[in-house]
Amino acid sequence: MATPSIKTDQLALLALKSSISHDPENIISRNWSTSTLVCTWIGISCSSRHQRVTSLNISYMNLEGRIPSELGNLSFLYSLDLSNNNFYDSLPQELAKLHRLRLIDLGRNNFRGPLPSFFTSLPNLRFLYLSRNSFSGHIPTSIGNVSKLEDLALDRNFLEGEIPKEIGNLRYVTLLNLEFNNLTGPIPLPIFNLFALTKFSVTKNNLVGELPTSICDNLPMLQLLCLSDNQFGSAIPSSLHKCDQLQMFSPSGNEFIGSIPREIGNLTGLTKLYLDQNNLEASIFNISQLQFFTSEDNNLSGNLPHSFGQGMPNLQCLYFFMNNLSGFIPDSISNASKLAKLDLSANSFTGFIPESLGNLEFLEVLYLGYNKFINPSSTSELTFLTFLTKCRRLKDLQIGGNPLGGKLPASIGNFSSTLENFLASKSKIQGKIPEEIGNLSSLANLRLSYNEFTGYIPKTVIGLRKLQQLHLRNNKIRGFIPDEICSLESLGSLILHHNQFFGAIPSCLGNMTSLRFLELAFNRLNSSLPASIWSLGDILVFNVSSNMFNGPLPQELGNLKVVALIDLSMNNFSGEIPATIGGLQSLINLSLAYNRLEGPIPDSLSKALSLESLDLSHNYLTGEIPRSLEALSDLTYLNVSFNELSGEIPNGGPFVNFTYLSFMSNKALCGASQFHVPKCHLNSPKKPGKKRVLYIALYIILGFASITIALVGLVLLRCKRKRQEAHQTHVLHERISYYELQKATDGFSKSNMVGSGGFSSVYKGILRDGTLVAVKVFNMQLEDAFKSFDRECEVLRSLRHRNLTKVISSCTSSDFRALILEYMPNGSLQKWLYSHNYFLDILQRLNIMIDVACALDYLHNCYPAPVVHCDLKPSNVLLDEELVGHVSDFGISKMLDAGEKYGLEGLVSTRSDTYSYGILLMETFTRMKPNDDMFVGELSLKDLVKDSLSSDITRVIDSNLLTHEEGNFDAKVQCLLLILELASKCTEELPELRISMKDAVTALNKIKRQFIASCGRS
Secondary structure, eight states, X not given: OOOOOHHHHHHHHHHHHHHEEEOTTOHHHXXXXXXXXXXXXXXEEEOTTTOOEEEEEOTTSOOEEOOOGGGGGOTTOOEEEOOSSEEEEOOOGGGGGOTTOOEEEOOSSXXXXXXXXXXXXXXXXXXXXXXXXXXXXXXXXXXXXXXXXXXXXXXXXXXXXXXXXXXXXXXXXXXXXXXXSEEEEOOOGXXXXXXXXXXXXXXXXXXXXXXXXXXXXXXXXXXXXXXXXXXXXXXXXXXXXXXXXXXXXXXXXXXXXXXXXXXXXXXXXXXEEEOOSSEEOOOOOOOTTOOEEEOTTSOOEEEOOTTTXXXXXXXXXXXXXXXXXXXXXXXXXXXXXXXXXXXXXXXXXXXXXXXXXXXXXXXXXXXXXXXXXXXXSTTSBOHHHHHHTTOTXXXXXXXXXXXXXXXXXXXXXXXXXXXXXXXXXXXXXXEOOOGGGGGOTTOOEEEOOSSEEOSXXXXXXXXXXXXXXEEOOSSXXXXXXXXXXGGOTTOOEEEOOSSEEEEOOOGGGGGOTTOOEEEOOSSEEEEOOOGGGGGOTTOSEEEOOSSEXXXXXXXXXXXXXXXXXXXXXXXXXXXXXXXXGGGOTTOOEEEOOSSEEEEOOOGGGGGOTTOOEEEOOSSEEEEOOOXXXXXXXXXXXXXXXXXXXXXXXXXXXXGGGXXXXXXXXXXXXXXXXXXXXXXXXXXXXXXXXXXXXXXXXXXXXXXXXXHHHHHHHHHHHHHHHHHHHHHXXXXXXXXXXHHHHHHHTTTTOGGGEEEEOSSEEEEEEEOTTOOXXXXXXXXXXXXXXXHHHHHHHHHHTTOOOTTBOOEEEEEEETTEEEEEXXXXXXXXXXXHHHOTTOOOOHHHHHHHHHHHHHHHHHHHHSSSSOEEOOXXXXXXXXXXXXXXXXXXXXXXXXXXOGGGTTOOTTSOOHHHHHHHHHHHHHHHHHOXXXXXXXXXXXXXXXXXXHHHHTSOGGGTSOTTTOOTTXXXXXXXXXXXXXXXXXXXXXXXXXXXXXXXXXXHHHHHHHHHHHHHHHHOOO
C-alpha cells in the first residue's frame, strides 16, 4: 500500500467536491482545481512540516450534498468545520480514522440518523458541535469515553431518552448544551460534579425531577444555567448563591414552587434572571448588576417595594407580564436609570401611572396594559403621556385594558419620531382624537378600539405615512371617512367597526394596494360601493355588514382572488349574485344575508371549494339550490332560509349534516324528512290532448271550490272568535274556585311554596283531576299587584309558544287574584346555577339559552303587537322535566305599538330585552350575578366578560364547566368564546347596534352544531 501523502488528501477533497450537488457561489467548483496546489485551495490549511491537510473549513458557503467516506483519509486533520451549510444524510463511519481531530463543527446542516459512535474513537477530540441538525435516537453512553471533551453542543436535534450519567465523566467539559430536544427523565447527578462546567442548558425538553439542594457545591465556574420549559418541580435551591460566577439563570416554564430564594440577591455578577411561568410567590430586587429580569406568567403577588429601582442601577429589561402584583408603581422606579424595556402588563396594579417614568431616558418599550390604572379625573387629560414624551427613544407604548378614562392630550404629538406602536384600546378614553396625532411620522400601529372617542377622524392622519394598522372599532366617532386615509401607502388593516360614520366609502380606498383587512361594519355608510373597491386584489377580509349600502353586486367582485371573508349582510344590495363569485378559491366565509338579492343561487359557487360558511338568508332568491354545492366538502354552515327557493334540497356532501333551520320559509322546497319539507314527487308523463284539457278543467273547478270553501270557513272562524271574545274575561280557560285552590295547595302552606317575587308568591298544587299545577297568588295589598295580574292575563291569553309558560286557568274575586300555570318540576334556572347539588353542563345551558332566545324572538317578531318582557333573569326562566326552558312572569311586560318596536327616547324597546338576554347569557356561563358585590364602581359583569374576550375567557367561565382532565378542552373553550361574543353583541351600548333575537337564535344554533360536532352530545 502506498504511503499516504498530499496526493491522498487531494483525492479525498476531490471526492468531497464531487459529492457537493449544489454550490450556489461556485466557490468550490472554481477554486478546488488539480491545476493548483491543494494547500492553496480555499478553506484548506496544511502543516508546514509534512505538507498535509490539517484544517478543513468550508462553513457558511450554502453548500449542499453528502459527506464521502474518502474524507476519512485526511489522516493529519486537526479541525473539521462544515457548519452552516446544507449537508445531509448520515456521517460515514470512516471519520473514525481521524485520530488527530480536536474540533468537529457540523452545526446548522441537515444531517440525520442516530448520533455516530465513532466520536468515541477520537481520543484527542475537545470540541464537538452538532447543533441544529436532525440527529435522532439516544445519546450514546460511550460519549463519556471522549475524556478530553471541553465543548459538547447537541442542541436543536431530535434526541430522546434520558441524559446518560456517563456525561459526568467528562471532567474537562465547560459547555454542555442539550436544549431543544426530546430528552426525558431527571438530570443525572454526576453532571452537577463537573467542576469545569461554565455553561449548561437543557431548555425545551421533557425533563423532570428536582434540582439537588447542593446544586452549586461542585460548580464553582458555572456562568449560565438554563432549565427553561421542562417539567422540573419543587423549590429553587437556596444554595444557588454558591455559584458565585453565575451571570444568567433561567428556570422559566417549569413547575417550580415557593418563594424565590433571597440568597439569589448575593449573586453580584448576575445580569440575566428569567423566572417566567412557574408558581413562584415572591421576588427580590437587590441585585445591583442585574440587566435582564423576567418573571412572566408566575403567581408573583404583593406590591413593588417603595425603594424599587434603587438597588438595580444597571437594570435594562424588566418583564413582569401576567402575575398577581398589585399596589402602586413607586416613583423610585426612575432610579433604574438604564431601563430600556419595562413590561408590567396583565397584573393588578392600581393608582396612577407615575409621571417619573418620563425620566427614563433610555426607555424603548413600556407595556402597562390590562391593569387597574386610573386617571386622577375621568374627564381630565392623561398627563402622564405628556411626561412620557421626554423618553426620546420610546418605540412601543401599550396602556390598553385599564379603566383610565380621561382624554388624549394634544402633547401626544410631541412623542419623538421613534414611536412605532401606540396601543390604548379598552381604556375608557373620551373626547376627540387630537389633531396632533398626525405628528407621529414613524407610527406603524395605532389601536384605540373599545373606547369612548367622539368627533371625527382628524385629517392630519395624512402625516402617518408609515401606519400599518388603524383600529378604531367600538367608539362613537362620526362623520365621513376622510380621503386622507388613502395617502397611507403602508396601511394593511383599517378597522372602523361599530361607530357612527356616514356617507360613502372614499373611492380612493381602491388605490390602497397594501390593504388586507377592511372592516367597516355597523356604521351608517350608504350609497353604492365604489367600483374601485373591487380592485383590491390582495384583500383578505372585507366586511361592510350592517350599513345602508345599495345597488347591485358587480361582476368585478370576482377580482378579490385571495379574500377569505366577505360580509355584505344587512344592507340593501339588490340584483343577482354575480357568477364570478365562484372564482374566489380562497373564500372561507361569505354572508349576503338580509339584502334584496334576487335571481338564482349561481352554480359557480360550487367552485369556491374553501367555503366553510355560506349565508344567503333573508333575500328574494329564486330557483333551485344547485346540486353542485354538494362538492363543497368543507362547508359546515349553510343558511338559505327566508327566500323564494323551490325544488329538491340536495342530500349529498355537506348537506347530510344540515338541519331544517338552513332552509326555513322558502317557496316550495322538497326533499328529505330531516329538512321538514314535503317529499319530492317525480313528474307524471304528459297526458294526450283531450285528457289534458279535461284535467285542466277539473283543476279550475277544484280551485274555485277551494276558494269558496276557504272564504266560508274564514267567515265562520271570525264569527266564532267574536263569540269567544265576548265570553272571555282574562284567560281562555274556565276559572277555578278559591276553595279548590286552597285545597290543592294545602291552604297555601309554606311547605308548598316554590318561589316568590315582587308582587306574588307561587305554590305547588294538585287539582281534583290529579293535575300538578303552579298557583301564582298576587299580593293584593300592593298597589301594583292589580296591574301586574291584568298585564299577565292580557299577554298570556294571546301568546302560544312552547317556551312560554302555559296558563291553565285563573281565579279572581274582589280581594284575590291567582293564575294557574303549568307546573315546572325542575324549578328555575337560578336554582340550577347557584345550588351546589344541581349542575348543568355546557350543552344543557346552551339548549336552555336557545329556548329563551326562541321565546323572545316569538315575543318580538311573531305577534302583531311586539311584546317586551322587561324582567328577564334566571329566576324567571323555568325548566320542565326535560330541562326545556320556559320564560315566565310577564307582570311588568309591555305590548308595543308598531312604531315603538325599536324604541324612541323614553320608551321601552325590544332591544331592552336583547340587552337583558345578553346579561343572562353571561350569567349562565360565568355563574356570576351581575349584582354581585365584586361589581362596584366602574367594573361590571359586562365589562369583565368583554375584557376577557381579548385575553383569556377561562378566567370568567364557571369553573365547573372546564377542567383540563376532560377531553375536548380547546373545543369547549372555543364554543364558550362564541357564546360570550354573542352576549357582547346583545349588550352593545347603542340599542340599534344590538343583534336581533332572530339573529341570536340563528347564531346559537350554529354554535350548538359546532359544539356537538367537536364534543359530542354529552
